[in-house]
Amino acid sequence: MINKQVARAAEALADVRDGSTILVGGFGQIGHPMALIDGLIEQGARDLVIVCNNAGVGTSGLPRLMKLGRVAKIICSYPRTAAVFTELYAAGKLELEITPQGTLAERIRAAGAGIGGFYTRTSAGTLLAAGKETREIDGVAYVFEKPLKGDVAIIEAWEGDRWGNLTYRGSGQNFNPVMATAAALTVAQVQRVVELGAIDPEDVVTPSIFVDRVVEIPYEPPYPAISY
Amino acid sequence: MRAAAERMVGPGLEARKAIARLVARDIPEGWHVNLGIGIPTLISDLVPAGREVLFQSENGILGMGPAPDDETPDPWLVNAGKQNVTLLPGASLFDHTLSFTMIRGGHIDLCVLGALEVADNGDLANWSTSAADTAPAVGGAMDLAVGARRIWVAMDHTTKQGASKLVSACSYPLTAAGVVKRVYTNLAVLDVTPRGFEVRELLDGVDFDAVQARTDAKLHRAGVAA
Numbered sequence: 130m131i132n133k134q135v136a137r138a139a140e141a142l143a144d145v146r147d148g149s150t151i152l153v154g155g156f157g158q159i160g161h162p163m164a165l166i167d168g169l170i171e172q173g174a175r176d177l178v179i180v181c182n183n184a185g186v187g188t189s190g191l192p193r194l195m196k197l198g199r200v201a202k203i204i205c206s207y208p209r210t211a212a213v214f215t216e217l218y219a220a221g222k223l224e225l226e227i228t229p230q231g232t233l234a235e236r237i238r239a240a241g242a243g244i245g246g247f248y249t250r251t252s253a254g255t256l257l258a259a260g261k262e263t264r265e266i267d268g269v270a271y272v273f274e275k276p277l278k279g280d281v282a283i284i285e286a287w288e289g290d291r292w293g294n295l296t297y298r299g300s301g302q303n304f305n306p307v308m309a310t311a312a313a314l315t316v317a318q319v320q321r322v323v324e325l326g327a328i329d330p331e332d333v334v335t336p337s338i339f340v341d342r343v344v345e346i347p348y349e350p351p352y353p354a355i356s357y
Numbered sequence: 358m359r360a361a362a363e364r365m366v367g368p369g370l371e372a373r374k375a376i377a378r379l380v381a382r383d384i385p386e387g388w389h390v391n392l393g394i395g396i397p398t399l400i401s402d403l404v405p406a407g408r409e410v411l412f413q414s415e416n417g418i419l420g421m422g423p424a425p426d427d428e429t430p431d432p433w434l435v436n437a438g439k440q441n442v443t444l445l446p447g448a449s450l451f452d453h454t455l456s457f458t459m460i461r462g463g464h465i466d467l468c469v470l471g472a473l474e475v476a477d478n479g480d481l482a483n484w485s486t487s488a489a490d491t492a493p494a495v496g497g498a499m500d501l502a503v504g505a506r507r508i509w510v511a512m513d514h515t516t517k518q519g520a521s522k523l524v525s526a527c528s529y530p531l532t533a534a535g536v537v538k539r540v541y542t543n544l545a546v547l548d549v550t551p552r553g554f555e556v557r558e559l560l561d562g563v564d565f566d567a568v569q570a571r572t573d574a575k576l577h578r579a580g581v582a583a
Contacts, residue, residue, distance in 0.1 A: 231457030231500030299433030350432035
């Protein structure tokens with residue numbers, strides 16, 4: 130019997146290695162897998178490359194992981210959401226790669242879909258195109274962007290089953306479905322695990338093939354913070 | 358939550374609402390519109406009653422409704438400014454790849470953004486104050502600036518120090534080149550045309566010369582040859 134459910138977050142992340150690239154879902158706090166980030170903190174991996182739209186909020190989750198010195202680099206579109214990020218970046222203790230939000234999503238999509246990169250008009254003629262290949266297509270300037278693959282994706286969904294089918298709630302999809310497709314190991318934090326077959330196949334947003342582990346973490350928002 | 362939206366806009370709320378109201382007046386029924394942070398955030402609540410406009414939020418919402426009652430926001434539903442929002446009947450929810458397919462693919466009729474500077478060739482600077490910015494942050498601005506069918510800017514005409522934000526060449530790093538079609542400020546509404554800024558409308562009590570005096574780019578009168 131296939132059963133991808135794992136009891137604890139740290140257990141689901143036990144084999145994450147130092148230096149891993151971790152795709153972290155969420156837009157601000159919504160769809161952001163706080164319990165799995167806490168699991169990563171407990172698990173102990175270092176020198177991590179974090180791919181996430183934001184650099185976390187407040188002092189728990191990603192900011193705590195950064196504060197503990199476990200993050201070497203962050204790839205994001207809008208990091209200016211946590212004070213600890215700004216401090217570490219200014220002190221030269223954290224590498225930053227700024228990627229426009231749509232380009233970030235599409236680079237991850239390319240990785241998940243087996244596409245070797247793409248040309249986009251986004252960032253053409255700006256500082257963010259510096260050093261990148263450019264090409265004129267039908268008279269318009271485009272910038273080449275490479276796929277962005279994760280060793281691990283940690284995401285948050287609403288319901289999941291033991292095969293790993295996932296649904297989402299509200300604006301909680303954001304980067305989660307695409308990140309699920311683009312990592313060697315995808316771990317999903319869900320509000321509840323339901324019986325196989327309880328999710329209407331027409332309601333599945335992330336099909337089970339993309340999900341390796343499911344951890345049930347019910348909570349009333351906001352997620353209880355473990356601050357540094 | 359509406360109060361929270363207004364707090365994010367900062368001081369001079371009534372003047373900023375007046376700018377937002379002008380933009381809202383000019384959005385036709387049926388357009389799909391994305392609003393940036395700042396003055397643009399105020400626009401959605403100011404669309405004349407009965408006119409159906411679909412607001413898109415890049416984090417995966419089409420058909421965003423007004424701000425919720427303070428008592429009962431859905432904690433799982435936020436806009437791009439991370440404020441709680443509601444959904445209109447007919448709204449849809451989706452992920453980032455589909456959201457930016459809408460944005461980059463030219464499906465969004467209008468994006469209204471704030472700006473640090475707009476040049477008279479349509480260049481837009483709104484993401485970084487210098488090449489050595491201590492922590493640059495771009496969000497979705499560059500995707501929206503090249504992808505939406507029209508870019509309008511809603512901003513104060515000058516900085517707090519009185520410097521013109523309408524310029525002949527941007528001094529800040531560009532978000533995108535040659536994309537702005539119209540600018541709404543606390544003094545005037547200006548179109549970006551092949552000959553530069555053309556004053557389309559003056560706000561009450563403001564004359565052309567007063568706007569020119571506070572603008573570091575040559576202004577043209579609409580319908581009058583240079």
